[in-house]
Amino acid sequence: MRIRSTTIVAMLRDGQMAMAGDGQVTFDKTVMKHGARKVRRMAGGKVVGGFAGSAADGLTLYEKLENKLEEYNSNLLRSAVELARDWRTDKYLRRLEALLLVGNKENLLVLSGNGDVIEPDDGIAAIGSGGPYALAAARALAHHSTLTPHEIVAEALKIAASICVYTNHEIVVESL
Numbered sequence: 001m002r003i004r005s006t007t008i009v010a011m012l013r014d015g016q017m018a019m020a021g022d023g024q025v026t027f028d029k030t031v032m033k034h035g036a037r038k039v040r041r042m043a044g045g046k047v048v049g050g051f052a053g054s055a056a057d058g059l060t061l062y063e064k065l066e067n068k069l070e071e072y073n074s075n076l077l078r079s080a081v082e083l084a085r086d087w088r089t090d091k092y093l094r095r096l097e098a099l100l101l102v103g104n105k106e107n108l109l110v111l112s113g114n115g116d117v118i119e120p121d122d123g124i125a126a127i128g129s130g131g132p133y134a135l136a137a138a139r140a141l142a143h144h145s146t147l148t149p150h151e152i153v154a155e156a157l158k159i160a161a162s163i164c165v166y167t168n169h170e171i172v173v174e175s176l
Contacts, residue, residue: 007130007167008038008050008101009138009156011149012108012123016175018149019103020157021050022130023170035170043069046104047076048174052128053098061087061100061111076104080117088115099127105176130160130167150175 006026010019021038024031039050040062047069051058064086068079080102100111110118110125118125124142126135138156141147147155154173161167 006052006128007126007134007157007160007164008052008128009126009131009134009153009160010048010050010101010103010108010124011138011142011153012103012105013142013149015105016149017048017103017105017108018153018173018175019048019050019101020153020171020173022157022161022167023172024166024168025055026166031168034168037172039172039174041174042066042102043074043076043104046074046176047102048104048176049100049102050127051098051100052131058098058100061098065100065102065111074104076102076107076109077117080107080109080111084111084115084117087111087113101125101127103176126156126160128167130157130164133163133167134160 008021019039023035025033025036042049065083068083072078102109124138134156137159138152141152157171161169
């Protein structure tokens with residue numbers, strides 16, 4: 001059994017990026033914490049990142065990404081590719097069980113331990129247990145409303161929380 005942190009959703013549109021995360025942390029089938037902060041700013045506030053999966057592994061990956069962002073002058077795409085390469089090939093990092101969702105005003109990326117760096121076609125991405133629900137809600141809101149990215153990710157996460165038992169309504173939104 002592992003401690004898990006779950007749902008993150010993000011949207012990039014017209015030079016605006018917003019990311020929302022719920023606050024729930026579970027241990028097997030038990031809620032351990034309601035107000036965890038899974039969405040954080042990095043690189044002097046130029047990048048926002050969120051994680052889903054093992055809490056310790058997600059925090060380790062935040063730290064590794066921050067080091068890459070420092071090494072590559074806040075170049076998110078280059079830093080993400082380098083982190084994904086290290087994550088896939090390093091014996092220790094390869095065992096980490098988490099996904100990262102990171103973005104700035106130009107890029108939105110999903111990073112995995114398989115070496116994946118995925119940029120969504122429509123500028124909307126979600127990870128974690130409630131990710132599919134949040135993604136569907138965000139896409140519907142984006143295509144059928146005039147809401148801002150900040151409003152869309154917040155509302156999408158509320159919808160996901162009403163469906164997914166591993167997602168709660170303690171929502172943190174960071175926007176660039």
